[in-house]
Amino acid sequence: MSSTVPATSSYWKRNQQRLAPWLFLAPGMIMFSIYVIIPIFESIWISFYDWDGLGAKTWIGMANYVELLDDEAFYTSLKNNILWLVLYLLAVPAGLAVALFLNQTVAGIRLYKSLFFFPFVISQVVVGLIFTWFYAPDFGLLSALIKAVSGENIAILADERYVTLGIIAAGLWPQIAYCMILYLTGLNNINPEQVEAARMDGAKGWSLLWNIVLPQLGPATFIAIVVTVIGALRSFDLVSIMTDGGPYGSSRVLSFYMYEQALSEYGYRMGYGAAIAVVLFMIMMVFITLFIVRMLMQERNA
């Protein structure tokens, strides 16, 4: 078939179909590269320098990374990050449990649902403050409780054995609410006919949940795990509000340590902070890759 486009038509008319999507994508792509892609490479670049943010940069190659390998505080942060990752994932089954519990028709269920969802609405800073008072020695509710039971006064946020666990517990409160909401929407989309059929075949209780309901909640579980992993890795606000990394740095996580080194009052080691950021990025990359691979596989199967 010969071309129907008249020779006089403009370049735009001839290429409209091809160009239009790029034009629509352009604003987003420009923003994304300025605020995400380019900074990633800049961070990697800065991590090879010794720089205080004011004076001249000095190229020191891998020295920042070599120092990291011998840095006690880095290992503390790394260990705490892993603890965060593992324990934070408890929010997923806990959120599912709450969702299953709330997925019934009783008078006032909407009110209960909103009450359970409440902690996710308030800011992390407020959550941190509430839990700090909750844990506070001498007048906090929890320490009063512990004292009444065991007779001992434990300052959770001042004890290196409990401090990270205490902060994670504070973080779980809103995170469980978040997972709960994801599961509640998932439960709305459950196919009632399948449940009916399973019931007729005699499935109930655990086997009904495990074989019929959970597989249908797959997408919700996937999203819940993704947001929880991301939440665990950027657990900065709570650490900063509740302990400022203390006591003596034992509740640091990587994102907080990076902030401390690069941007806090006592820091301004941009290169070293960037090196920590790169390590954190590598850890995130593992998860990001897993998620992307999974999504691609699903798309192919679909």
Place this chain on the structure above:
Amino acid sequence: MNSFKAALALGYALTVSTAFAGELVINSDQSDPAPKKAMETLLEGFKAANPDVTVKWNNFDHEGYKSAIRNFLTADAPDVVSWYSGNRMAPFVKAGLFEDVTDLWTENKLDDQLKSAVKSMEIDGKKWGIPYSYYQWGIYYRKDIFEKEGITPPKNWAELIAACEKIKAAGMTPFAIGTKALWPTGGWFDYLDLRVNGYEFHMDLTAGKVPYTDPKVKAVFEKWAELVKPGYFLENHAAIDWQDAIPQFVQGKAPMYLMGNFAVAAMVDGGLKADQIGFLQFPEITAGIPMAEDAPTESFHIPSGAKNKEDARKFLAYLATPEAQTKMNEVLGQLPVNNQSAKSNDPFLKAGFEMLANAYALAQFYDRDAPAEMAKVGMEGFQQFMVKPDNVDTILERLEKARGRIYK
């Protein structure tokens, strides 16, 4: 993570900056009520003396200022900034961001009048700002409780330990302290080191010339352990800030507090009468070592990128006068640096003035004498020591490693 502060600073840079001829832009962090009022007093006085200069004052939040100053000094410098002396200003001086104001000192004969602060304003033999206020550190104690328990204010280490024993036996904790923000531990280290080893050693240590594994440093921690191990500090100090320890002092659960003079206001707010509070100089430890004190000094500086340096110099010259310093410090409740200023009637300031006037030398405070990075690692170590005194060797090795890296 720091985007909030950065955004504030950026927002500031976009909106506030542009100065007009004859306009003096001052950035400072006097966000608390007393410093704010003191600054207003100072500005009024300056305007009265220089009616042709319009002053534009940008007052910052105290904590946000510490990161904002780095942005505005490089991006769009005001004409005058508040900052701290000692090693805290060294990064800005080394990066060429502060103006050398030695000429102001010589013209106005300030070496004499601001004598006690000369050392802390000097880097490379030049002066980089004008100090206007400082305050003493020392042990604040409950006079009424001391009288009731029959304790006389301790003059040396043995007496201090004896007083602690008596207080502990009476069911109280001798010392109030809150170390969540780390810096209160610095006050303890400073005083113990100044009293055990003396001013010169302390300055060498904070300047990175002495290893932290030196037996003399170890000796400081041995003295400290004599207070930590028997439980002479509030038990959960790592969980609380210095203000949170004030109620314990007010309620008489911990009748001594090593603090800066600013703590008196909080104690009085907490319900104590001024005659219930006593002040004592940190007792002698090694006999014969001249007594040096901690007295953090506050100062104003001219950024090298300032547009109106002429008026900025006028402002600093005014700030250095005894009249301006008297008025300002009356409001601040602190001591004027200019030794020709009028004396205050406040009993604590009087005591502080006498102590500092007779002091052998003045240290600025651990986190101003040592570079910021070292201060952070150091004070974290001090806090750990106050929780786990048996780890002293591991802690000192860690500090030594940090010293090796930081003072290259």
